[in-house]
Amino acid sequence: MQIKKVAVFSTKPYDQRFLEAANHDGRVELNFFETRLRQHTVKLCDGYDAVSCFVNDIVDRSVIEQLAAFGVKMIALRCAGFNNVDMEAANEFGIRVCNVPSYSPESVAEHALAMMFALNRKITRANVRVKEHNFDLEGLLGFNFAKATIGIIGTGKIGVATLRALKGLGCELLCYDPYPSKEAAELAEYTDLDTIYARSDVISLHCPLTDDTYHLIDKTSIGKMKDNVMLINTSRGGLVNAQDALDGMKSGKVGYLGLDVYELEGDLFFRDLSGRVPNDDVFALLLSYPNVLVTGHQGYFTKEALEQIASTTLHNLESYFQGKSSGNELK
Structure with missing residues (x-):
């Protein structure tokens, strides 16, 4: 059988290592192409049987039309x-789309907790002080998670892993999801969003980005929250209206903000932009705040997760080429 060719976009050296191992x-x-797939790079797909994409590739209608014209009938997402x-366009042009529905949910859950703890105990600020031989504790006061109420929005695999990790701390756990799970119900109290906003000291987002969840965190929802609330987003950038979060910090409503994702991260994350001034005033202001912690979409970035992403991506591709279902097809 002729070996099928796959164009793999948005690849870094670590992506290539794990995919080649799989x-x-x-x-x-x-x-492998380091460049991202979008309208002006889709021409690179000519002559390929399938493409593999990541979170910041833009696979819109114009790209899908061109993929179909090249004879590409398979998109293997690595996320x-x-x-x-x-x-809708993929379905219209008969292109199969598969994702990696689960890749070490503990990786993202543990990163969310790391952000919570680092913000609460001012770890990055404390580290800078000590390196300067400043051992003063003023300004580093935290709170006990054992006495806190934590709200988890989204109780899929990552949300449940986050609840499981938090359970041992002794905090009160609330959660919300339009599709409740039995496992989450055994760990936390299901309630509505308004209750989570009103009662939570910490709110962590673990839901997909859809029309219903776009800018879930905005000035209206922030206005319903406790003063000095901690917000953590390790899911999708579009869940949080960054300008409204910034305004919430200025007013004191938002006391801590942890972002592993950002709505306009496509032009920022997974690239070395050191020495350049960000062309995003909101993002630049957020970075200047001492109670903001930003990481570059690294919540998933563990050995176990990269192995699972690579093996599932290869499984999705091979199943398609063999005329089989992988079980990860998206409708």
């Missing part, structure tokens, strides 16, 4: 979210 017997031919893909 494809150790050369079942498919993987060709769980698919808000960057025009699914």
Whole structure:
């Protein structure tokens, strides 16, 4: 059988290492492009049987039309979210789209907790002080999680992993999801969003980006929250209106903000932009606040997660080439 060719976009050296390890017997031919897939780079797909994309590739209708014209009939996403893909257009042009629905949910959950603890105990600020031989504790006061109420929005695999990790701390756990899970119900109290906003000292987002969740955190929802609330987003950037979060920090409503994702991260994350001035005033202001912690979409970034992403991506591709279902097809 002729080996099928796959164009792999948005690849870094670590992506290539893990994908090549998963494809150790050369079942498919993987060709790696560091560039992102979008309208002006889709021409690179000519001659390929399938493409593999990541979170900041833009697979809109114009890209899908061109993929179809090249004969590409398979898009293998290396992530769980698919808000960057025009699914209606993919269906119209008969292009199969598969994702990686689960890749070590503990990786993202643990990163969310790391952000919570670092913000609460001012770890980054304390580290800078000590390196300067300043051992004063003023300004580093935190609070006990054992006495806190934490609200988890979204109780899929990552939300449940976050609840499980928090359970041992002794805090009160609230959660919300339009599709409740039995496992989450055994760990936390299901309630509505307004109750989570009103009662939570910490709110952590673990839901997909949809029309219903776009800018879930905005000036209206922030206005319903406790003063000095901690907000954590390790899910999708579009869940949080960054300007409204910034305004909430200025007013004292938002006391801590942890972001591993950002709505306009496509032009920022997964790139070395040191020495450049960000062309985003809101983002630049957020970075200047001492009670803001930003990481560059690294919540998933563990050995276990990268191995799972690579193996599932290869499984999705091979299943398609063999005329089978992988079980990860998106509708």
